[in-house]
Amino acid sequence: MEQTLSIIKPDGVGRALIGEVIKRFEANDIKIVAMKMVHMSKQQAEGFYAVHRERPFFNSLTDFMCSGPAVVMVLEGENVIARNRDLMGATNYEEAAAGTIRKDFATSIERNIVHGSDAPETAAFEIGYFFNAFEIMS
Ligand code: CMP
Numbered sequence: 001m002e003q004t005l006s007i008i009k010p011d012g013v014g015r016a017l018i019g020e021v022i023k024r025f026e027a028n029d030i031k032i033v034a035m036k037m038v039h040m041s042k043q044q045a046e047g048f049y050a051v052h053r054e055r056p057f058f059n060s061l062t063d064f065m066c067s068g069p070a071v072v073m074v075l076e077g078e079n080v081i082a083r084n085r086d087l088m089g090a091t092n093y094e095e096a097a098a099g100t101i102r103k104d105f106a107t108s109i110e111r112n113i114v115h116g117s118d119a120p121e122t123a124a125f126e127i128g129y130f131f132n133a134f135e136i137m138s
Contacts, residue, residue, distance in 0.1 A: 005126035007115040010068035034074035
């Protein structure tokens with residue numbers, strides 16, 4: 001059994017897509033074992049995306065991530081890191097497969113509705129960034 005962190009970003013929350021995203025997880029046998037709404041500060045967004053600190057889009061990305069509330073979730077299931085990324089689609093929505101969350105709803109490479117951890121080590125860091133052990137109903 002694997003866990004991953006999912007974020008419905010401020011564009012997804014603002015466009016009333018929380019239910020749509022959660023419906024796709026539940027329809028695909030992915031269990032939500034922790035969930036909360038957060039409005040990140042600039043500093044929290046910078047800490048979360050610290051691996052991208054040197055990228056040209058870092059400032060814009062972290063501004064966007066603290067522009068409104070986001071929903072953070074821990075997802076659990078077999079091979080859930082890869083399965084969540086399949087449901088999300090490619091980072092660049094123009095390259096995302098048909099039927100994926102980003103293909104259906106993203107409006108730019110930055111405003112791409114959802115985030116999902118990309119590996120077990122990043123999942124551990126990202127889950128710990130938002131949740132303590134008592135908040136995860138595993
Ligand atoms: P995410 O999967 O959350 O990981 C990093 C985020 O940076 C990405 O989704 C996008 O929202 C954002 N981003 C903006 N520009 C780019 C880019 N050129 N390449 C990758 N990610 C980008």
